[in-house]
Amino acid sequence: MTPFALLARLGAAVLGLMASLGRITLFTLSAFSHMVRPPYYAREVLNALIQVGWMSLPVVGLTAIFTGGALALQIYAGGARFNAEAVVPQIVAIGMVRELGPVLVGLMIAARVTSSIAAEIATMKVTEQIDALVTLSTHPMKYLVAPRVLAGLLTVPLMVGVGDIIGIMGGYLVSTKSLGFNPASYMINTVNFLAAHDIYTSLLKGAAFGVIATVMGCYYGMQSGRGAQGVGRATKSSVEAAAVLILATNFVLTGVFFSI
Amino acid sequence: MTQSQTQTTDQIPAMIKLENVSKSFGDNAVLKGVDLQIARGTSMVIIGGSGTGKSVMLKSVLGLIQQDSGRIFVDGNETGSGDRDAFLARFGMLFQGAALFDSLPVWQNVAFRLLRGSLKRPRDEAREIAIDKLRRVGLKADVADRLPAELSGGMQKRVGLARAIAADPEIIFFDEPTTGLDPIMSGVINELIREIVVEMGATAMTITHDMSSVRVISDNVAMLHGGKIRWTGPVSDMDASGDPYVEQFISGSAEGPIESVR
Numbered sequence: 359m360t361p362f363a364l365l366a367r368l369g370a371a372v373l374g375l376m377a378s379l380g381r382i383t384l385f386t387l388s389a390f391s392h393m394v395r396p397p398y399y400a401r402e403v404l405n406a407l408i409q410v411g412w413m414s415l416p417v418v419g420l421t422a423i424f425t426g427g428a429l430a431l432q433i434y435a436g437g438a439r440f441n442a443e444a445v446v447p448q449i450v451a452i453g454m455v456r457e458l459g460p461v462l463v464g465l466m467i468a469a470r471v472t473s474s475i476a477a478e479i480a481t482m483k484v485t486e487q488i489d490a491l492v493t494l495s496t497h498p499m500k501y502l503v504a505p506r507v508l509a510g511l512l513t514v515p516l517m518v519g520v521g522d523i524i525g526i527m528g529g530y531l532v533s534t535k536s537l538g539f540n541p542a543s544y545m546i547n548t549v550n551f552l553a554a555h556d557i558y559t560s561l562l563k564g565a566a567f568g569v570i571a572t573v574m575g576c577y578y579g580m581q582s583g584r585g586a587q588g589v590g591r592a593t594k595s596s597v598e599a600a601a602v603l604i605l606a607t608n609f610v611l612t613g614v615f616f617s618i
Numbered sequence: 619m620t621q622s623q624t625q626t627t628d629q630i631p632a633m634i635k636l637e638n639v640s641k642s643f644g645d646n647a648v649l650k651g652v653d654l655q656i657a658r659g660t661s662m663v664i665i666g667g668s669g670t671g672k673s674v675m676l677k678s679v680l681g682l683i684q685q686d687s688g689r690i691f692v693d694g695n696e697t698g699s700g701d702r703d704a705f706l707a708r709f710g711m712l713f714q715g716a717a718l719f720d721s722l723p724v725w726q727n728v729a730f731r732l733l734r735g736s737l738k739r740p741r742d743e744a745r746e747i748a749i750d751k752l753r754r755v756g757l758k759a760d761v762a763d764r765l766p767a768e769l770s771g772g773m774q775k776r777v778g779l780a781r782a783i784a785a786d787p788e789i790i791f792f793d794e795p796t797t798g799l800d801p802i803m804s805g806v807i808n809e810l811i812r813e814i815v816v817e818m819g820a821t822a823m824t825i826t827h828d829m830s831s832v833r834v835i836s837d838n839v840a841m842l843h844g845g846k847i848r849w850t851g852p853v854s855d856m857d858a859s860g861d862p863y864v865e866q867f868i869s870g871s872a873e874g875p876i877e878s879v880r
Contacts, residue, residue, distance in 0.1 A: 399734065490711070490717040491719075495702075495736070495737075
């Protein structure tokens with residue numbers, strides 16, 4: 359391949375990426391504008407809150423408790439090399455709240471919610487249910503997309519909060535039951551070390567990831583091609599895009615929140 | 619092109635009128651200047667092979683697909699102008715695969731339009747109307763609380779039909795109403811469509827390649843071929859159309875001007 363052709367291919371890829379980002383941004387803005395304009399579909403919102411939030415709690419809790427426990431073991435083993443085993447409570451707290459809580463909850467939501475939203479909406483698209491909605495005077499952005507994105511925005515921060523707490527509890531259980539930490543001083547160290555800033559940035563990350571996860575599911579579902587293959591491709595693309603965007607956004611937000 | 623206009627078409631103003639409508643998807647020109655009129659209160663059936671753009675034409679009228687050029691009028695007003703909700707509220711549509719919302723029970727599918735938006739009614743009243751419409755299409759009240767996935771194909775089509783007529787629309791579209799049904803069920807659905815259209819006085823547009831549907835449902839027939847209306851006229855003239863394309867289509871022969879490999 360000539361250098362020129364290589365450059366052309368690179369240029370086309372960058373242009374394609376920019377165009378997709380533009381479309382996704384417009385889609386997100388449209389979702390938010392439908393969220394604030396009537397009519398409101400309360401039943402759809404309630405349903406989405408249950409599906410996105412409540413039903414995701416078990417997987418979020420399990421992910422967090424094991425991660426917190428493993429984190430405590432690692433920090434203890436690593437800290438022991440330079441006699442710093444005592445920092446376990448502080449590092450578990452900061453690691454869970456600042457990074458692992460939001461990122462892991464975000465990724466679990468991408469796996470669980472983004473995929474199911476994309477598959478559901480894509481199936482509706484290929485079976486003409488989206489066209490049927492339009493002919494029944496119902497805007498798909500308002501009926502299908504806005505409630506799900508609103509649910510992501512509202513419930514994922516809550517789940518990140520729950521994940522943070524359960525993760526810290528995982529670390530606490532491992533530390534007090536098998537590493538010989540004193541329960542009371544573990545709790546005191548954790549609480550004293552965490553700043554309010556850590557907690558609200560954690561929740562803000564959750565809100566951003568909730569929007570990303572739900573928007574990606576809806577966007578790729580609505581863009582789905584025909585047939586079973588179209589649905590499969592939409593689902594795969596939505597989860598890939600959501601996971602990558604969540605990790606990239608996390609990097610940017612960490613930079614904004616903690617490097618100043 | 620053989621053109622034969624019916625008496626009724628001349629006298630009654632057109633409810634739906636397409637003027638030189640064209641639509642391409644990439645390099646594929648599907649509609650190449652379609653002209654068609656459907657008189658108020660009449661039933662028009664569009665015939666034509668698979669992939670000739672029948673669905674595209676129907677979806678263009680509804681605004682689900684935007685035509686590249688040409689104009690479409692509904693009741694004298696050009697589509698795309700004015701209040702879209704009010705425009706869509708005049709239509710009912712039966713989709714090819716019924717397109718029922720599988721997360722909602724049957725009655726909420728039928729009453730979908732009556733549960734939200736400008737035609738919203740109290741929930742109990744909407745349910746009553748839904749059950750009434752289900753009865754009209756020959757379904758018992760006990761299917762009302764079942765999910766669409768629990769119904770057979772024929773029952774799903776009936777529910778789709780009940781949903782299309784739930785808000786008493788002035789115009790009803792039927793997209794391949796008998797596809798995937800056995801001959802007896804096809805006959806039942808055809809009769810039902812005819813009865814409902816006559817009884818409601820609605821303007822109907824049906825696309826199909828099932829000749830038994832054409833004979834039962836239509837007042838007028840139009841054949842779409844090569845992106846244009848090849849022939850149009852009253853159903854009674856169809857057998858003597860003198861158009862080799864129409865004749866081949868009616869007889870289902872592999873020999874004729876329509877290429878069999880498409």
